[in-house]
Amino acid sequence: MSKSKFRTDFKIVRDMEKCIKCQACARVCSNDAHVYDNESNSIISYNDKCVGCHFCEDLCPTGALTIKRNIPEIKFNSHWDSYSVYNIIKQAETGGVLLTGMGNDKPFKEYFDHIVLNASQVTNPSIDPLREPMELKTFIGKKPDKIELKYEPYKLEYNKPELKIINYKISTKMPPQLVLETPIMFSAMSYGSISLNAQKSLAKAATEFGTMWNTGEGGLHEDLKPYSKNVIVQVASGRFGVDIDYLESAAAVEIKIGQGAKPGIGGHLPGEKVDTEVSKTRFIPIGSDAISPAPHHDIYSIEDLKQLIYALKEATRYQKPVGVKIAAVHNIAPIATGAVRAGADFVVIDGMRGGTGAAPTVIRDNVGIPIELAIAVVDQRLRDEGIRQQASLIAAGGFRSSADIIKAIALGVDAVYIGTSALISLGCHLCQKCYTGKCNWGIATQDPYLTKRLNPEIGAKRAYNLLRAWSLEIKEMLGGMGINAIESLRGNREQLRGVGLSELELKLLGIKHAGEAW
Amino acid sequence: MENKNFVTIDANGLHYKVLNEQIRNTLDQKPNIKHIIINNVCGQRYIANGIKKILKITINGTAGNDLSAFMDGPEIVVNGNAQDAIGNTMNSGTIIIKGSAGDILGYGMRGGKIFIKNDVGYRVGIHMKAYKEMFPVIVIGGEAKDFLGEYMAGGLLIVLGLNKKTFPVGDFVGTGMHGGKIFIRTETIDPRILGKEVKSGKLSQEDFVLLNKYMQDYCKIFNLDLDKILKSNFIKLFPYSHRPYGRLYAY
Ligand code: SF4
Numbered sequence: 054m055s056k057s058k059f060r061t062d063f064k065i066v067r068d069m070e071k072c073i074k075c076q077a078c079a080r081v082c083s084n085d086a087h088v089y090d091n092e093s094n095s096i097i098s099y100n101d102k103c104v105g106c107h108f109c110e111d112l113c114p115t116g117a118l119t120i121k122r123n124i125p126e127i128k129f130n131s132h133w134d135s136y137s138v139y140n141i142i143k144q145a146e147t148g149g150v151l152l153t154g155m156g157n158d159k160p161f162k163e164y165f166d167h168i169v170l171n172a173s174q175v176t177n178p179s180i181d182p183l184r185e186p187m188e189l190k191t192f193i194g195k196k197p198d199k200i201e202l203k204y205e206p207y208k209l210e211y212n213k214p215e216l217k218i219i220n221y222k223i224s225t226k227m228p229p230q231l232v233l234e235t236p237i238m239f240s241a242m243s244y245g246s247i248s249l250n251a252q253k254s255l256a257k258a259a260t261e262f263g264t265m266w267n268t269g270e271g272g273l274h275e276d277l278k279p280y281s282k283n284v285i286v287q288v289a290s291g292r293f294g295v296d297i298d299y300l301e302s303a304a305a306v307e308i309k310i311g312q313g314a315k316p317g318i319g320g321h322l323p324g325e326k327v328d329t330e331v332s333k334t335r336f337i338p339i340g341s342d343a344i345s346p347a348p349h350h351d352i353y354s355i356e357d358l359k360q361l362i363y364a365l366k367e368a369t370r371y372q373k374p375v376g377v378k379i380a381a382v383h384n385i386a387p388i389a390t391g392a393v394r395a396g397a398d399f400v401v402i403d404g405m406r407g408g409t410g411a412a413p414t415v416i417r418d419n420v421g422i423p424i425e426l427a428i429a430v431v432d433q434r435l436r437d438e439g440i441r442q443q444a445s446l447i448a449a450g451g452f453r454s455s456a457d458i459i460k461a462i463a464l465g466v467d468a469v470y471i472g473t474s475a476l477i478s479l480g481c482h483l484c485q486k487c488y489t490g491k492c493n494w495g496i497a498t499q500d501p502y503l504t505k506r507l508n509p510e511i512g513a514k515r516a517y518n519l520l521r522a523w524s525l526e527i528k529e530m531l532g533g534m535g536i537n538a539i540e541s542l543r544g545n546r547e548q549l550r551g552v553g554l555s556e557l558e559l560k561l562l563g564i565k566h567a568g569e570a571w
Numbered sequence: 572m573e574n575k576n577f578v579t580i581d582a583n584g585l586h587y588k589v590l591n592e593q594i595r596n597t598l599d600q601k602p603n604i605k606h607i608i609i610n611n612v613c614g615q616r617y618i619a620n621g622i623k624k625i626l627k628i629t630i631n632g633t634a635g636n637d638l639s640a641f642m643d644g645p646e647i648v649v650n651g652n653a654q655d656a657i658g659n660t661m662n663s664g665t666i667i668i669k670g671s672a673g674d675i676l677g678y679g680m681r682g683g684k685i686f687i688k689n690d691v692g693y694r695v696g697i698h699m700k701a702y703k704e705m706f707p708v709i710v711i712g713g714e715a716k717d718f719l720g721e722y723m724a725g726g727l728l729i730v731l732g733l734n735k736k737t738f739p740v741g742d743f744v745g746t747g748m749h750g751g752k753i754f755i756r757t758e759t760i761d762p763r764i765l766g767k768e769v770k771s772g773k774l775s776q777e778d779f780v781l782l783n784k785y786m787q788d789y790c791k792i793f794n795l796d797l798d799k800i801l802k803s804n805f806i807k808l809f810p811y812s813h814r815p816y817g818r819l820y821a822y
Pocket residue numbers: 065081082083084085086087102103104105106107108109110120493
């Protein structure tokens with residue numbers, strides 16, 4: 054049988070009236086989809102090579118290019134869609150596992166789109182964020198079970214016995230906290246999976262805005278040390294880049310157990326991507342594979358998890374919050390409470406829409422549960438057990454707008470991590486080819502020709518803008534509900550109503566159906 | 572005393588948090604201290620965690636879990652046994668255990684040396700890795716249980732099996748191994764106990780130089796006859812490929 058032609062996912066349409074043959078497209082496409090032919094003085098485009106990143110389209114000075122989706126028209130079959138058919142063909146040819154990047158793209162139910170927010174009318178006035186202060190400040194870390202006050206006699210400068218001043222001081226020692234100006238942080242994305250310019254953009258934006266970015270499991274590059282006051286560093290099973298300086302330089306430490314895009318699967322950065330700089334940051338030789346085993350082989354139980362949490366707390370002298378990141382899976386509620394009882398100061402739940410630099414497609418698209426349900430059941434379980442205050446909850450995995458975020462907070466999280474949307478702010482067009490290392494937008498690549506396309510100053514500005522825009526929108530929505538501090542919305546599920554959800558779904562989400570009053 | 576530059580701490584009945592705070596305070600108050608002696612240690616965890624300094628710490632008793640995790644520099648001598656996860660993600664320094672140690676010793680270890688007089692438990696040397704001048708070495712005088720050197724990416728593991736009648740290593744040696752070397756003092760090895768990513772062979776000239784170097788240190792510490800040990804046969808285990816997962820994926 055002849056080897057099949059590659060399935061063409063996209064069609065490159067060139068408007069010949071507009072094209073001035075400047076060859077910009079031919080120069081920039083890292084997938085060689087446009088080639089300039091000297092002899093005929095024409096540009097030939099190969100549909101089969103295009104991944105649909107829309108870089109050339111954006112770059113073309115005359116707007117001559119349009120990239121269109123091209124669905125192969127096999128005979129209509131509602132069961133055997135062309136996606137499945139072409140995947141089988143691919144695997145018949147290679148015998149390999151299908152790889153992909155970014156998050157689950159399957160049409161699972163979007164619970165956020167079935168939840169609506171409340172607003173004040175008449176009886177409780179709404180607040181105008183333009184003239185009233187609105188507090189988005191968020192504290193991440195363990196909160197004390199109670200606040201204890203100590204009486205401290207107050208010495209008056211001159212004796213006035215009729216003046217009695219009762220002076221109390223808080224004697225409870227506050228565990229270490231991260232202070233965020235907005236409940237939005239940038240997700241873990243390692244240097245190696247994304248470029249240094251991409252990481253720098255996020256690091257700078259987070260620092261300027263007063264929130265956190267996250268190293269992922271790839272170490273902290275020297276150039277990013279100036280942004281270490283705002284960094285959460287990850288400790289994963291491969292321990293890449295982890296040493297005492299790394300732990301000490303950070304604002305908080307996060308143990309990575311799982312990732313929403315690939316629960317139960319480890320990480321694997323191929324040797325080709327381990328260049329000099331990545332090697333220096335991960336502390337591994339140039340060109341060697343960086344393999345993060347699926348489990349931490351020193352953690353087989355909650356007891357073992359506790360041991361690592363406390364090893365990190367001891368190493369950092371109890372000065373920093375230590376958290377645990379887990380993927381949202383069926384047993385998420387008991388696992389999360391286990392992590393809290395093991396001493397985690399924050400727990401990150403990563404839902405099934407969470408992105409990745411590379412994952413087996415079959416895992417990404419079929420493993421894990423929606424983040425909305427995970428948030429609701431974890432928050433409820435922690436409350437039921439009376440330990441919700443012992444750890445902050447952070448959700449991650451596919452937040453598309455400030456509306457998704459505010460709904461997540463009302464469902465019960467303290468803050469969210471954004472990854473995909475942060476990369477979109479830097480230029481990403483979700484072509485899902487991050488694993489190839491040829492990202493035309495200079496994000497998921499280490500090729501210097503491509504990475505220099507992302508200017509970290511401009512990137513930082515754009516990522517900052519996204520944080521600003523979403524924070525403003527959250528303030529608007531909060532004001533509409535008559536709430537002036539994000540703290541008062543946390544787990545305040547009365548502000549939410551479901552539309553078109555079953556009784557069981559409503560019960561799991563802990564919300565009423567639209568139409569039901571308080 | 573030849574030099575007063577040491578401090579003794581009595582760990583009797585102390586919670587690990589209190590004990591470790593005492594050690595840290597000692598280091599803060601006396602930055603030039605060269606030696607800390609801790610007596611009556613009875614399983615206290617996390618001793619010398621994250622300490623970045625050159626000094627000696629002597630532990631009299633049984634060292635608890637995660638001794639020397641993230642450690643960078645010190646020399647630790649345990650006059651007794653040690654529990655699990657010793658030298659977790661350690662960067663540099665030396666750990667000498669004059670008894671046996673438990674499971675997952677040297678997890679993700681990047682540099683430094685661990686010398687154990689007797690036996691170790693399961694999953695020892697997982698994901699050890701080397702980087703530039705950093706080269707982690709573990710020498711085990713007795714035997715090691717299953718999953719030795721799993722996912723090993725660099726460094727050197729030596730198992731001597733001294734005074735052992737049974738085979739000195741357990742099953743699944745070097746599963747997922749993609750770098751580094753394991754030397755085992757034995758005449759033969761049953762390939763069925765090896766992970767499928769590992770092959771066995773003879774030591775090269777270069778390997779003997781390495782073996783000699785670390786065995787000299789080891790024999791000096793534990794007062795053993797170097798020549799006698801070096802006369803035995805050693806088998807080397809090393810990975811087939813540095814890219815065990817390279818051919819797993821479709822285009
Ligand atoms: S730059 Fe991107 S959109 Fe344009 S042809 Fe290349 S792959 Fe396709």
